[in-house]
Amino acid sequence: MLRIITQWVEAQSELRRIASRTHDDMILHKEATVREVLQTVKRQGDKALLHYTQEFDHQTLTPEQLRVSGSELDAAYQQVSKELLDAIRLAAKQIEAFHRQRIPKSWVQFQEDDVVLGKRYTPVDRAGLYVPGGRAAYPSTVLMNAIPAKVAKVPRIVITTPPGPEGKVNPAVLVAAQVAGVQEIYRVGGAQAVAALAYGTETIPTVDVITGPGNVYVTLAKKLVYGTVGIDSLAGPSEVLVIADSGANPVYVAVDLLAQAEHDPMAAAILLTTDSALARQVVTEVERQLTNHPRRTLTEKAIAHYGLVVVVESLEAAAKLSNEFAPEHLELEVADPWAMVEKIRHAGAIFLGSSTPEAVGDYLAGPNHTLPTSGAARYASALGVETFLKHSSLIQYSPTALQKVADAVNILATAEGLPSHGDSVRLRTETSDDQGNFDLDGQL
Secondary structure (H helix, E strand, O other): OOOEEOOHHHHHHHHHHHHOOOOOHHHHHHHHHHHHHHHHHHHHOHHHHHHHHHHHHOOOOOHHHOEOOHHHHHHHHHHOOHHHHHHHHHHHHHHHHHHHOOOOOOEEEEOHHHOEEEEEEEEOOEEEEEOOOOOOOOHHHHHHHHHHHHHOOOOEEEEEEOOOHHHOOOHHHHHHHHHOOOOEEEEOOHHHHHHHHHHOOOOOOOOOEEEOOOOHHHHHHHHHHEOOEEEOOOOOOOEEEEEEOOOOOHHHHHHHHHHHHOOOOOOEEEEEEOOHHHHHHHHHHHHHHHOOOOOHHHHHHHHHHHEEEEEOOOHHHHHHHHHHHOOOEEEEEOOOHHHHHOOOOOOOEEEEOOOOOHHHHHHOOOOOOOOOOOOHHHOOOOOOHHHHEEEEEEEEOOHHHHHHHHHHHHHHHHHOOOHHHHHHHHHHHOOEOOOOOEOOOOOO
C-alpha cells in the first residue's frame, strides 16, 4: 500500500532512499555480476552471448540466429494489426518532426585580422540501441532511439533486444525498427548485449554510442562501459513524481502512478500534494485499480517499496522536494501548471495539466522518453539528436592575428612551465632571414 507522509524531514529521507535505489548494497552485489558478464563477453565473444542467453533468457541459439533474418523482418508486418502499424507510423512521424527541430548547426565566425572560429558537428560512425524486452515489448523505445540517430545521419545503427519465447523478437519491435529505418537487429539482451556493443563480437559490431533504457543490469553495464563508448544516460528504473493540488482528479493521479509502477519492481511512483483528502483518495484509488491489474504482482512490489505520498504545506514546498529528487517524469496536475514550471529546476520531462498523462510522452508526443533517472536530471537531459553527434572546434589564425597574441601565449606558457608551447608561437612570429630560417638566438 502507498504510504502517506506529512513530515518534511521524513519526506526528504524517503525521497533520498528512493533516488539511491540503484546504489544500495544489493545493487553493488549485482555490479560484481555485471563486471563478470562484461569481461566474459569481451574475452569469449559470441560464445559468451549464447551462454548468457541460455542462462538468463532460457533460449538456445546458434551464432547464426543472433541476427534477426530478413525473412523475419518481412514476416513481422503480417503479424501486427493495421491499427498498430498506423499507430507506429503516427508516432514515428511525430517523433521525427520534433527531433528535426533539434539538429545543431555547424557554424563559422570571421573575426578581425582574419581569425576564423567555428564549430562543426558530425555523427558517430556506429550507434547501438538497446530495446528492453522480457516483461513487455517496447516498439516505442525503438522509435525514440532510432529516429534521433537517423536524423543525426549515423551511418550504421544496430539494435539489440532480448529474445522472447522460442527465441523470437516481438513483431511490433521489428516493425517499429523498419519504420524507423533500421534493419540490423540482434536478439540478445541484458548486460551481455551492452558488452557486445561496447567490445564487439564475431557477429555484433563495436559501436561508438550505446543508448536506450533497461533494467538495473543494463544500467550498470552502461555505467561500466562508459569511457570505452559513449552512452546517453543511466536511464532506469523508471520513475514519476506527480505534484497535485486540491483540484486534481484522484482517479487520474492514481492511474498515472500505476502506469509508472507497472514498468518494473524498482519503478518509483510518488505524489506530492497540498491536499490531505486527495492523498487519502489516491491511496484508496490505487488499491482499487490494482484489484484486477494484469501486472499486479510486479506493480504491487514497486508500490510497496518505491511508492510514496507526501502531503506538503504549499506548491512551493512541493517544488523544493521535487527539485531535490530531480524526477525522470514530472506531472504538474495543478490549476496553473505554467506558473508552476517556473519553480522547477530539475526534471527529465515535464507534463503540464490534467489532460497530459505521462503516457503521451512515452509514445508519440515527440520529445524523447529515454530520460535521466535516479537524480541524474540534475545534470543530464533526454536522449536526442545531439546524443549521436559530436562537435569539433574550428580555429584559424592569420599571421597578423598570431602576431597580436604571441606575447600573451608566451606569458601563459611560461607560467605553466611549458616552453615548447611558447616556442610554437614565437618561431612563427619572429623575423626570419632571407633564406626563411629563423634566428634562434644566433644559432642559425
